Amino acid sequence: MTKKIRSAVIGLGRLGYWHAVNVASRIPNAELVAVCDMNLEEAQRISKELEVPFSTSSPDDIFQDGTIEAVIISSPTSTHFDLLKMASESGKAIFVEKPLTINLSEANEIKGIMEKNNTICQVGFMRRFDPAYDAAKKRIVAGEIGEPIYFRAISRDPYAPHESFIKHSGGMFVDVSIHDFDIARYLMKSEVTSVYAHGRVLKHPFLEKYNDVDQSLAYLEFASGAAGDAEASRNAYYGYDIRAEVIGTEGTILIGNLQQHNIHILTKSGATHDILPDFPTRFTDAYNLELADFFRVVTEKETPRVTVDDGVKALEIALAARESYRTEQKIDLTKTTVG
Numbered sequence: 243m244t245k246k247i248r249s250a251v252i253g254l255g256r257l258g259y260w261h262a263v264n265v266a267s268r269i270p271n272a273e274l275v276a277v278c279d280m281n282l283e284e285a286q287r288i289s290k291e292l293e294v295p296f297s298t299s300s301p302d303d304i305f306q307d308g309t310i311e312a313v314i315i316s317s318p319t320s321t322h323f324d325l326l327k328m329a330s331e332s333g334k335a336i337f338v339e340k341p342l343t344i345n346l347s348e349a350n351e352i353k354g355i356m357e358k359n360n361t362i363c364q365v366g367f368m369r370r371f372d373p374a375y376d377a378a379k380k381r382i383v384a385g386e387i388g389e390p391i392y393f394r395a396i397s398r399d400p401y402a403p404h405e406s407f408i409k410h411s412g413g414m415f416v417d418v419s420i421h422d423f424d425i426a427r428y429l430m431k432s433e434v435t436s437v438y439a440h441g442r443v444l445k446h447p448f449l450e451k452y453n454d455v456d457q458s459l460a461y462l463e464f465a466s467g468a469a470g471d472a473e474a475s476r477n478a479y480y481g482y483d484i485r486a487e488v489i490g491t492e493g494t495i496l497i498g499n500l501q502q503h504n505i506h507i508l509t510k511s512g513a514t515h516d517i518l519p520d521f522p523t524r525f526t527d528a529y530n531l532e533l534a535d536f537f538r539v540v541t542e543k544e545t546p547r548v549t550v551d552d553g554v555k556a557l558e559i560a561l562a563a564r565e566s567y568r569t570e571q572k573i574d575l576t577k578t579t580v581g
């Protein structure tokens with residue numbers, strides 16, 4: 243029988259809850275033995291629902307339990323640094339949600355700590371595990387579209403998250419576009435060398451308080467000579483709209499569409515189809531597959547498919563994009579580091 247890895251989830255909000263469901267019931271070699279949220283009532287409610295034996299509001303309880311081998315950190319981004327440090331020092335294998343940390347100095351310090359402690363740490367860029375992005379990657383590697391020369395991404399949320407989330411999120415480029423910056427590096431097989439970003443508040447005035455935007459565009463240049471753009475929005479009232487395109491010298495790959503189910507309703511008033519409502523629905527498989535791979539990697543003591551270094555590189559681009567938007571200047575990542 244496969245040995246089950248004793249695990250805990252820290253942070254049980256919009257996404258952490260789904261990570262807890264996956265670890266508790268969908269990953270054969272994992273066992274969810276503890277859940278932690280600073281909102282104790284929520285931790286207790288979820289522990290009861292998922293039949294998890296232990297719940298706490300203190301991450302220390304998790305780190306001090308030597309029988310827990312792996313932790314999933316899905317608390318707000320501003321808490322990642324402290325939790326990552328403690329998890330690594332206490333010898334746990336770690337899955338951490340994106341962004342790795344809120345700034346680059348924290349990210350680089352974490353990278354050093356992980357290397358020193360030989361910690362297995364995977365960053366939550368789940369799009370790499372999504373069947374559509376994964377198929378696109380394989381087709382690109384197989385040479386089906388020739389050399390990738392242009393990347394295009396659309397990441398639109400149906401609403402702006404609550405203010406309590408926004409203020410710890412790092413803003414649009416660090417919270418949302420970072421997914422596209424990671425997948426751009428991955429699909430284009432090249433590092434981003436410059437970013438020139440723009441943004442506006444068009445619908446959610448409270449974002450101005452945080453120098454954040456609800457609509458943005460980042461223009462990217464790659465070391466290979468390729469270019470690209472990533473649009474992000476909190477204004478897609480119609481649903482959750484995630485698409486990408488890679489243009490190659492011999493063809494183009496389109497990734498994703500709006501539909502949840504492959505059906506059209508035809509009536510005298512016209513044709514309609516449904517629209518994906520939110521991230522847990524769009525990326526159900528990806529969230530499951532990334533955690534399944536994390537537990538495989540922990541069992542086999544391998545290097546994760548998404549490393550801390552990937553987390554650092556995507557954060558570098560995101561912070562440069564935010565700086566570019568604020569200064570209205572193109573940022574050359576080969577010459578400047580934005581912390």
Ligand SMILES: NC(=O)c1ccc[n+]([C@@H]2O[C@H](COP(=O)([O-])OP(=O)(O)OC[C@H]3O[C@@H](n4cnc5c(N)ncnc54)[C@H](O)[C@@H]3O)[C@@H](O)[C@H]2O)c1
Nearest residue numbers: 253254255256257258279280281316317318319321339340
């Ligand atoms: N990969 C993705 O698609 C994706 C989607 C959403 C969120 N995220 C990331 O997941 C993380 C959480 O986002 P969310 O939307 O679930 O946030 P959320 O605000 O819905 O939930 C965060 C939870 O963490 C708890 N918490 C806060 N500080 C804590 C601490 N120190 N210890 C334990 N619990 C603590 C809060 O009480 C809350 O329940 C963020 O880093 C975010 O960027 C990733």
